Amino acid sequence: MTPLTRPRGMTERTRSAMAEVLAGSPRRGAMLLFFGPAVIASVAYMDPGNYATNIEAGAGYGYALLWVVLAANLIAMLFQAISARVGIVTGKNLAELSRENFPKPVTFVMWVVSEIAAMATDLAEFLGGALGLSLLFGWPLIWGMVVTAIVTYAILLFERGGFRPMELVIGALVALIGTCYLAEIFIAPVDWTGAVEGLMTPALPDARALTIAVGIIGATVMPHAIFLHSGLTQSRALTNDPAQKARLVKFSNREVVIALAVAGMVNMAMVIMAASAFHQGHAEVAEIETAYHTLTPLLGGFAAAAFLTSLIASGISSSVVGTMAGQMIMQGFIRRHIPVWLRRLITMVPAFVVVAMGANATESLVMSQVVLSIALPVPMVALLLFARRPDLMGRFAVRGPILWLAVLGAGLVLALNFVLLWQSAGLPVPGLAE
Numbered sequence: 144m145t146p147l148t149r150p151r152g153m154t155e156r157t158r159s160a161m162a163e164v165l166a167g168s169p170r171r172g173a174m175l176l177f178f179g180p181a182v183i184a185s186v187a188y189m190d191p192g193n194y195a196t197n198i199e200a201g202a203g204y205g206y207a208l209l210w211v212v213l214a215a216n217l218i219a220m221l222f223q224a225i226s227a228r229v230g231i232v233t234g235k236n237l238a239e240l241s242r243e244n245f246p247k248p249v250t251f252v253m254w255v256v257s258e259i260a261a262m263a264t265d266l267a268e269f270l271g272g273a274l275g276l277s278l279l280f281g282w283p284l285i286w287g288m289v290v291t292a293i294v295t296y297a298i299l300l301f302e303r304g305g306f307r308p309m310e311l312v313i314g315a316l317v318a319l320i321g322t323c324y325l326a327e328i329f330i331a332p333v334d335w336t337g338a339v340e341g342l343m344t345p346a347l348p349d350a351r352a353l354t355i356a357v358g359i360i361g362a363t364v365m366p367h368a369i370f371l372h373s374g375l376t377q378s379r380a381l382t383n384d385p386a387q388k389a390r391l392v393k394f395s396n397r398e399v400v401i402a403l404a405v406a407g408m409v410n411m412a413m414v415i416m417a418a419s420a421f422h423q424g425h426a427e428v429a430e431i432e433t434a435y436h437t438l439t440p441l442l443g444g445f446a447a448a449a450f451l452t453s454l455i456a457s458g459i460s461s462s463v464v465g466t467m468a469g470q471m472i473m474q475g476f477i478r479r480h481i482p483v484w485l486r487r488l489i490t491m492v493p494a495f496v497v498v499a500m501g502a503n504a505t506e507s508l509v510m511s512q513v514v515l516s517i518a519l520p521v522p523m524v525a526l527l528l529f530a531r532r533p534d535l536m537g538r539f540a541v542r543g544p545i546l547w548l549a550v551l552g553a554g555l556v557l558a559l560n561f562v563l564l565w566q567s568a569g570l571p572v573p574g575l576a577e
Contacts, residue, residue: 157307161380165387177394179310180375181402183464184223186313187368188216188406189320190264190461191271194431194454196358197410201417202428204352206334206341209414211356213342215363216407218552220399222364222523225530225541225549226372227395232388232539233529234381236374237522238475240529253521254476260366260518261469265490266497268465269295270507271431272458273494278435279451284498292491295462299483302467306379309463316460321405323453324412330446331419338415357559360519363410364556367468369522374471385538392539416450466490517560523553 157176164173200208230236235243238257242250272295273287282290301308347353380391420441421428428434431454438447466487473479473486481489497507527549530541541549 165380165382165384165390167386167390174394174397177380177391178398179306179314180227180372180379180395181223181398182310182314182317183375183467184368184372185402185406186317186457186460186464187264187365187371187468188219188363188403189317189409189457190268190365190465191274191431191454191458192264192267192358193363193410194271194413194457195267196355197413198417198421198428198431198434200355200359201414201419202421202425202434203355204348205418205422206337206415207346207348208352208356208359209338209341209411210343210345211359212363212407212410212414214345214555215360216403216410218360218555219364219368219406220403221545221549221552222369222526223372223403224396224399225526225545226369227376227399228392228539228541229526229530229536230373230376231391231395232536234377236377236471236475237370237526237529238374238472240535241525242476242478244529245525250476253525254472256518256521257366257370257472257476258469260514260521261465261472262490262493263514263518264365264367265462265465265469266493266507268458268462269491269494270458270497272455272462274431275451275454275458278432279448279455288491288494288498291458291462292487294459295466296484296487298459298463299466299487302483306375313460313464316456317405319456320453320460321409323449323456324409324416326449327416327442327446328412330442331416333415333419338418341418342411353559353562357562360556360559364519364523366518366522367465367472369526370472370475371464371468373526374475388539520553520557520560523556527553 160170161176164170164176170176197212200211226237229240233240238254241253245253269288269291272291273284275287276282276290277284277287280287298309298312301312347356376395382388382391417428417434420438421434425437425441428437435447435451438450466483469486469490470480470483473481527541527546529535530549531546533540
């Protein structure tokens with residue numbers, strides 16, 4: 144067990160209040176004291192990659208792929224809760240546990256795959272924020288990228304003051320995203336019967352729908368979020384008392400359900416908005432730029448502006464969180480720390496390369512999500528291996544129905560990845576039309 148140290152960014156009053164709650168004293172608003180880690184992790188589930196895949200899903204297939212969003216969100220809830228539990232109980236994050244328990248060659252491969260996933264993540268997030276600024280203000284995309292880089296770095300500086308200032312900033316951006324999509328739902332002419340049917344009836348109409356479904360999973364269940372959540376909880380409220388750890392895990396589980404339910408509803412709102420606005424008559428809409436320009440005549444300027452505002456907030460907040468996760472992955476796997484500005488610079492390079500090559504921004508976003516889905520089994524499998532070990536987790540080891548549900552979720556992701564690779568090799572997928 145790592146030695147207990149005081150977390151940064153917490154007043155003595157807050158520390159005392161948390162200690163009282165964990166000791167069993169009733170307190171009004173106790174949940175808010177522990178609220179934060181899942182809010183930050185939830186940003187990964189509302190990043191610009193979600194916009195790209197959800198718009199393509201809604202425009203091309205109406206409400207038919209809503210069930211994929213629901214399934215992906217339920218899997219995300221389960222794995223984020225387990226990740227938080229591992230951090231709370233062991234006092235170590237997933238990358239640190241991997242380095243200490245796996246052979247060096249395995250650890251090296253895990254680190255490389257995780258870094259590739261982090262770069263694919265930042266490609267989507269950085270491009271999304273820049274694209275939103277470019278469309279909203281009529282700037283060249285390159286200027287949107289420069290402004291996004293400056294703003295994200297400025298927000299990253301809040302971390303110097305500890306976790307609470309960063310949580311407040313990220314929480315405000317999440318609230319902005321949710322508010323924008325709440326407005327979109329009221330404006331769009333939604334077929335709620337069709338939406339409920341799409342939510343409850345699993346179906347993949349054709350092979351392209353499979354690619355989009357895997358992209359949705361890659362955009363929803365994020366590798367870097369699984370790594371990050373274990374690190375955010377490992378030193379937030381420190382205790383070696385089993386009863387207090389149990390209370391801490393309970394608070395964490397509640398927060399995960401609330402934060403990821405909000406993220407899930409935002410993702411469903413994205414698909415519903417795209418289905419309502421584009422599926423009938425504009426099914427060819429598959430790009431963020433086209434969606435914005437098409438929304439103005441269909442739903443009005445306010446709807447289009449709300450769409451871009453949420454995209455900018457999503458790109459900036461998720462890019463900040465992605466950089467935080469990248470730092471944690473590097474420190475955990477290879478015990479190396481680089482300055483935040485250098486990390487920010489390195490992870491921006493792929494986005495600038497994509498723009499310099501003239502690649503389509505939305506297609507790049509969708510493909511980045513497919514890369515993430517293929518990388519996802521690495522942290523999922525590692526997390527389950529550690530979470531089920533009594534020697535690491537004691538009485539908090541994951542077992543029984545929860546473990547089997549997690550195995551089933553990981554198996555679903557692995558199966559979809561295999562089918563996608565099969566399809567990418569040009570081989571027909573039985574039961575799916577081309």
